[in-house]
Amino acid sequence: MNKIKVVLAKDEASLGMIVKESLESRDFIVFHAENGDEAFEMYQKEKPDVLVLDVMMPKKDGFTLAKEIRLENKKIPILFLTAKSQTVDVLEGFNHGGNDYLKKPFSMEELIVRIKSLLNRIELKTNIDTIKIGEYSFNLTKQTLEYTSEIAQLTHREAQLVFHLFEKKNEVLDRTFILNKLWGSDDFFNARSMDVFISRLRKKLKKDNTLQIINIRSFGYKLIC
Template sequence: MNNKEIKVAIVEDDENLRFLVSHRLQAEGYITFEASNGNDAEELIMAETPDIVLLDWMLPGKEGSDVCKDVRAKGFEGMVIMMTAKAQDVDKIDAYNFGVSDYVTKPFNMDVLVALIENKVKFAINNEKTESHKFGNMEHHPNTHSLLKAGKKIELTILENRILLYFLKNANKVIHRDELMMVVWGYNSDVNTRTLDMHIVRLRKKIEDNPDTPNYLQTVRGIGYKFVF
């Protein structure tokens, strides 16, 4: 699937930003659709079934979280990237498991946004049915944020999903905390190591038989972590 076949819905109430994003994505070869409020967005998404939805968190009419939740309930399976204005919104996205695939924090660099979308097209949409990672009695499906443990499905938050995927792609390698925070939260992040460690603890509870003595997600004192399998 090339860019010219990829449909992107841009849901943003800021007219200037919506125009800039749409114009840039069209220049990159994507087909774009636009909506400026939550109600119109829901109709657009269900009518056009875009491959990717860029969805603003704060919208007139209906919040982005409700739009996402409602279109998922109606069977929409495309990728939803939430555009958030505040770092705190990331915690809200984790708290409300309403079907967001990923997020980007405003203000964002347009090149970074394009790179994110290109990455999603390359690794997620084109390989949607095939990407999975096995370890122990578990199988990680990053595109659906799910983990099968002994046949039982476990939901992962966006950040847990990013962390686990990065570890699985860098198995048996020592990962510095700074590197992990850069990958998971991005360049403009002001998170601290305590926040990272909290997410590691939560992830361990989902993957380890005994989280206090982890077999997989091991701490490397003074440096970071290592995923062993």
């Protein structure tokens, strides 16, 4: 199995080296940059599998760097490391091309899980047109759920929600993350809207009684598959 190549952009040299060495001890290849310009050069030279970007950096901040990279590469996973936790900051990260964010302080275990999750997501989108979910066939591109000969057409948001639930199957899909990702905000009204979407998906998946979408109170949802 090929090692995962990471460009880590973090201006705190000592902490950056700790993260680098921790990842390398777990069989990653890590290129550490201490500012945005250096990170962009490493991205172009090393062709990494994933970018882990601190938001606050000298010369070029993480959001600006991600925006520039997205002009030439729409697919590479970008994960932001940030002390900012307000909804507006999270949304800004997504709007600049980020795929995920991790709040400081964080554990190495969580960072590794998030990196691998992003790479699995890209692999699914790239290599699998139709995904088997129990007895159903799910097509993200066509936004359809097929059971035997019956085909249900999904809305764009329903299809994205199914995809993220499947990606985290048998694990908890974080409520705040998916609200910010698909609804743009984790406010009360959007949360109620998502509950309605979950109810619709339960009905559309009910023909396979081995499938369940369960509510993990205050945390999110889990697709039992």
